[in-house]
Amino acid sequence: MFNKIMVPVDLAHITQIEPSLKVSADMARHYQAEVCYVGVTANTPGSVARTPEEYAQKLEAFAQQRGDVHGQPVSSKTISRVDPVADLVDTLVKAIDEVDADLVVMPTHAPNHLDIVIPANGSQVASRTDASVFLVRPEDDD
Secondary structure, eight states: OOSEEEEEEOGGGHHHHHHHHHHHHHHHHHHTOEEEEEEEEESSOOSSOSSHHHHHHHHHHHHHHHHHHHOSOEEEEEEEESSTTTTHHHHHHHHHHHHTOSEEEEEOOOOOGGGGTSOOHHHHHHHTOSSEEEEEOOOOOO
């Protein structure tokens, strides 16, 4: 059913996105699908890397590590933007087509009252693509 799973990754927040990484690994094994890890970074130095090229190297290393975990083919795509936060939804929607993904697995937050004013990225992505979008909520600490 799915051949390529795109997973948006923020290398500065790996622990927060771990639940979506687990889901994407399970889905990849189940469907024998490739996983493409997509990272969006700034053109300026950041906490993870000084340049987009350095970020791309770190994302590729991360992708290879994840491939060792789930045993399915992996790839990575780094996209640099002047303002990654402001352009994130547009960038992810474009990346879905560029990597030819038919499933996107991405983390989300629990719904709250601000979603009326500022919708979550996942719902915005889902409304603008033909690919299936699987939103993974954070695990409860309870």
